[in-house]
Amino acid sequence: xxxxxQNPNIHTISILVANKPGVLVRCAQVFxxxxxxxxxxxxxxxxxxxxxxMTITAQGDPxxxxxxxxxxxxxxxxxxxxxxxxxxxxxxxxxLVKIKHSPSSKIALNKxxxxxxxxxxxxxxxxxxxxxxxTTQELDELEGLLKKFGIIEMVRSGKLVMVKGRQAT
Amino acid sequence: MxxxxxLIHCLENFGVEYIWGLSGGAAIPIFDALVGSKIKLILVxxxxxxxxxxxxxxxxxxxxxxxxxxxxxxxxxxxxxIMTAHMDxxxxxxxxxxxxxPMLGKDAFQESDIFGITMPVVKHSYLVKVTNxxxxxxxxxxxxxxxxxxxxxxxDLPKDVTSAPFTGDTLDPKMDIPGYQVAGxxxxxxxxxxxxxxxxxxxxxxxxxxxxxxSRAGEAIKQLAYKLNAPVTNTLLGKGEFPETDPLxxxxxxxxxxxxxxxxxxxxxxxxxxGSRWDDRVNGNPAKFCIGAKKLHIDIDEAEIGKILQPDAxxxxxxxxxxxxxxxHVEPCDTNEWLAELNSYKKKHPLKFKTDKGLSAQxxxxxxxxxxxxxxxxxxxxxxxxxxxAQFNLSIxxxxxISSGGAGTMGFGFPAAIGAQFGCPNDLVVAVVGDxxxxxxxxxxxxxxxxxxxxxxxxxxxKYLGMVRQWQELFFDNRLSGVDLEGNPDFVKLAxxxxxxxxxxxxxxxxxxRLKEALDYKxxxxxxxxxxxxxxxxxxxxxxxxxxxxxxxxPNASQKLEKPTGST
Numbered sequence: 005x006x007x008x009x010q011n012p013n014i015h016t017i018s019i020l021v022a023n024k025p026g027v028l029v030r031c032a033q034v035f036x037x038x039x040x041x042x043x044x045x046x047x048x049x050x051x052x053x054x055x056x057x058m059t060i061t062a063q064g065d066p067x068x069x070x071x072x073x074x075x076x077x078x079x080x081x082x083x084x085x086x087x088x089x090x091x092x093x094x095x096x097x098x099x100l101v102k103i104k105h106s107p108s109s110k111i112a113l114n115k116x117x118x119x120x121x122x123x124x125x126x127x128x129x130x131x132x133x134x135x136x137x138x139t140t141q142e143l144d145e146l147e148g149l150l151k152k153f154g155i156i157e158m159v160r161s162g163k164l165v166m167v168k169g170r171q172a173t
Numbered sequence: 174m175x176x177x178x179x180l181i182h183c184l185e186n187f188g189v190e191y192i193w194g195l196s197g198g199a200a201i202p203i204f205d206a207l208v209g210s211k212i213k214l215i216l217v218x219x220x221x222x223x224x225x226x227x228x229x230x231x232x233x234x235x236x237x238x239x240x241x242x243x244x245x246x247x248x249x250x251x252x253x254x255i256m257t258a259h260m261d262x263x264x265x266x267x268x269x270x271x272x273x274x275p276m277l278g279k280d281a282f283q284e285s286d287i288f289g290i291t292m293p294v295v296k297h298s299y300l301v302k303v304t305n306x307x308x309x310x311x312x313x314x315x316x317x318x319x320x321x322x323x324x325x326x327x328x329d330l331p332k333d334v335t336s337a338p339f340t341g342d343t344l345d346p347k348m349d350i351p352g353y354q355v356a357g358x359x360x361x362x363x364x365x366x367x368x369x370x371x372x373x374x375x376x377x378x379x380x381x382x383x384x385x386x387x388s389r390a391g392e393a394i395k396q397l398a399y400k401l402n403a404p405v406t407n408t409l410l411g412k413g414e415f416p417e418t419d420p421l422x423x424x425x426x427x428x429x430x431x432x433x434x435x436x437x438x439x440x441x442x443x444x445x446x447x448g449s450r451w452d453d454r455v456n457g458n459p460a461k462f463c464i465g466a467k468k469l470h471i472d473i474d475e476a477e478i479g480k481i482l483q484p485d486a487x488x489x490x491x492x493x494x495x496x497x498x499x500x501x502h503v504e505p506c507d508t509n510e511w512l513a514e515l516n517s518y519k520k521k522h523p524l525k526f527k528t529d530k531g532l533s534a535q536x537x538x539x540x541x542x543x544x545x546x547x548x549x550x551x552x553x554x555x556x557x558x559x560x561x562x563a564q565f566n567l568s569i570x571x572x573x574x575i576s577s578g579g580a581g582t583m584g585f586g587f588p589a590a591i592g593a594q595f596g597c598p599n600d601l602v603v604a605v606v607g608d609x610x611x612x613x614x615x616x617x618x619x620x621x622x623x624x625x626x627x628x629x630x631x632x633x634x635x636k637y638l639g640m641v642r643q644w645q646e647l648f649f650d651n652r653l654s655g656v657d658l659e660g661n662p663d664f665v666k667l668a669x670x671x672x673x674x675x676x677x678x679x680x681x682x683x684x685x686x687r688l689k690e691a692l693d694y695k696x697x698x699x700x701x702x703x704x705x706x707x708x709x710x711x712x713x714x715x716x717x718x719x720x721x722x723x724x725x726x727x728p729n730a731s732q733k734l735e736k737p738t739g740s741t
Contacts, residue, residue: 022352033292033293077475078474078476079352080296080317081352083351
C-alpha cells in the first residue's frame with residue numbers, strides 16, 4: 005500500500021487558475037492527451053476569490069511531465085503550474101471510511117484510531133463512520149488496518165499541497 | 174445599442190475590414206448589426222471556406238482574420254479551419270451564434286457545444302453569458318490571438334446575449350487575463366550562451382521556421398547569416414523569410430526538402446532553429462537528427478523547448494528581437510570549406526524532373542516560377558503539388574507563401590488564396606491546388622466571381638490523390654486503394670459555369686504561353702493543368718527515417734522499400 009511514495013510515475017501538480025468557465029476541462033485535456041491518468045483532483049478556493057487552486061495527483065511518464073507542466077502553464081487562464089515532490093512541500097489528505105462496527109470490536113478499533121489521530125464521527129446500527137486526515141501514506145496504512153473490520157465504503161479528498169516556507173505554492 | 178451592435182462596434186474599433194461568414198438563425202442579430210457597418214461581410218458557400226479565407230488573410234497580412242457563423246452545423250463546419258490555424262499559429266477570431274442561454278445543454282435546435290468541441294484546437298475560447306461582457310471578451314480575444322504564439326480564439330454568442338441591450342459603461346474596458354503572459358525580447362544571458370556556441374563551429378546551419386515569418390525576423394536573419402557566413406535552410410512554413418534565391422540558402426529541408434539541405438543536416442556541427450518546432454516532417458526521427466551537432470532553439474512558446482529534442486542552448490521570446498540581439502554577440506565563423514561542400518551537393522543533386530514523358534507537374538510549376546519570380550503570393554493545397562510547389566516556387570518573402578503545414582488540410586489552398594487576395598488586393602495571388610483538394614472547397618468560385626477577385630487557381634490534375642498513391646507505389650507494392658479520382662470534371666467548364674475564365678494546359682509546348690495568358694488576365698482564372706498521372710516527389714525521407722536515409726533518386730521498380738514507421 006505504500007507504493008505511492010516509491011512510484012516515480014506518480015506526481016503531484018499544483019495549478020493556480022483564474023476562475024473562468026472551462027478552465028478545469030482545459031487543464032484535464034492536457035493531462036489526458038499526454039496519457040496521464042488523473043488519480044485525484046481537488047479544486048478549491050484561494051484567499052483571492054478570483055482564483056482557484058487545482059491540486060492534481062496523476063500517473064504517467066516522468067519524462068512527459070515537464071511537457072505537461074509547460075503546456076498547462078501556457079493555457080490563458082492558468083497563472084502558475086508546478087510539480088511538488090514532498091521535499092519542498094507538505095501534503096495532506098482527508099478520508100471518510102464507513103466500516104462494520106460492533107461493541108465487541110470497539111476497543112481494538114479505538115486503539116488503531118488513536119495511533120492515527122482518526123475519529124469516529126458517527127455510529128449507528130452496526131456501522132461507524134471514521135474521519136482521518138494525514139499523509140497519503142497514513143491514510144493507506146489505516147485503510148489496510150480497517151479492512152479486517154469490513155470497509156463498506158471510503159471517500160478520500162485527494163491530496164492538498166502547500167509549499168514550505170514563506171513563498172506561495 | 175444591443176449586444177450584437179456593441180460587438181460590431183468593437184470589431185470596427187479593432188480595424189476589422191472583412192468578416193467571412195455564413196448566416197443562420199442563432200446569428201441573425203449579429204448579421205443584422207452588420208447592416209450599414211463599414212466592415213465588409215463576405216458571404217461564403219461553406220463555413221470551412223470562411224475559416225480558410227480568414228486564415229489566408231491573416232498569413233498574408235499578419236492581421237487576424239474574423240469569421241462569423243451560426244450555431245450547430247455552422248459552428249462545427251469551422252472546426253477543420255480552426256484546427257488548421259491552430260497547428261500553424263495563425264491569428265483568427267471565430268464568432269459563433271448559439272442557441273439562447275436558457276436552452277443551453279437541452280439539445281435545442283441547431284445547438285452544438287462548440288465551446289467544448291473546439292477546446293483542444295483553440296488558443297483560447299469564450300462562451301459569453303452576459304451582454305455587457307462582450308467588449309471585454311473582444312478586446313481580450315484580439316490581444317490573445319495575435320500576441321505571443323498566435324492562434325485562433327473562438328467566441329460563442331448565445332442569441333439572447335447578442336439581442337439584449339448593452340448597458341455597460343464603456344466599449345473599451347480593462348482586460349481580465351491575469352494568467353496570460355507574453356514572452357518578449359528574450360533573456361540576454363540565454364542569448365549570450367547561444368552566441369558562445371557558435372565559437373569554433375565549422376559547419377553551422379540556420380533553420381528558419383514559421384515563427385520567423387510571424388515575427389518578421391527576415392532582415393535580422395539576413396544579418397546573422399551574412400555575419401556568420403552560415404547557410405540557411407527553411408521549413409515549409411518558413412519559406413521566403415530568408416530568400417530562397419540567396420546563395421546561402423539551401424531551400425527547404427525535411428521529408429521532401431532539397432537533397433543539399435538534408436545532406437547538410439547529416440554533416441552540420443551546429444543547428445539553430447529560429448521559430449521552428451522541429452516537427453516530424455523536419456526531423457524524421459529525433460534520435461537521429463543532426464547527430465553530434467549542437468542544437469540551439471529560439472521559440473516564443475516555452476512548451477516547444479525540449480518537446481521534440483533537448484537543445485544545448487535556447488532562448489524564449491520573439492524571434493526577431495532575439496536574432497537582432499544575437500547578431501551583436503556572434504563572431505564570423507570559418508565556413509569556407511563548409512559552404513564549398515554544400516555547393517558540391519547543390520551541383521550533384523539539384524532538384525530536377527523529366528521533360529520527355531509529357532506534361533509534368535514540376536514543369537508547370539517551374540514555368541510558373543519563371544513567370545512570377547517569387548513576386549506572386551502562392552497559396553497551396555496539400556499533397557504532391559504542395560511539395561513540388563515548395564521545391565520549385567522559390568520564395569523571397571515569408572508572407573507570400575501560404576500553405577497548411579501542421580494540419581495538412583486538403584481544401585485549404587483555394588479559399589486561403591481568396592483571403593490573401595482580400596488582404597493584398599494589388600498582389601498576384603496564385604492558388605496551387607491538386608484535383609483532390611480543389612474539389613473539397615471549389616464552391617468558393619462563387620465568392621471570387623461575386624467579389625471580382627483576380628485569384629488564379631492552378632489545378633495540378635493527375636487524377637489521383639497523388640501523395641497517397643506515391644506511398645502505395647513505393648511501400649505497398651503498388652496496391653492502389655482509395656486514390657483513383659475517376660470522374661473528375663472538365664475543370665474549364667466547371668469554372669465557366671461559375672462565370673470564371675478557364676484555361677486548359679495538357680502539353681508542355683503551350684504551358685508557358687497559356688500560363689502567361691492566365692496570369693495576365695484581369696479577373697479570376699482556373700488553369701487546368703492535366704499532368705502525367707504517376708509523377709512522384711523526390712527527394713524523399715520516408716516517415717520515421719532520418720536525413721541519413723534520404724532517397725534522392727527514384728528507386729528501381731525492383732527495389733523493395735520497407736513500410737515507413739513514422740506517422741503518416
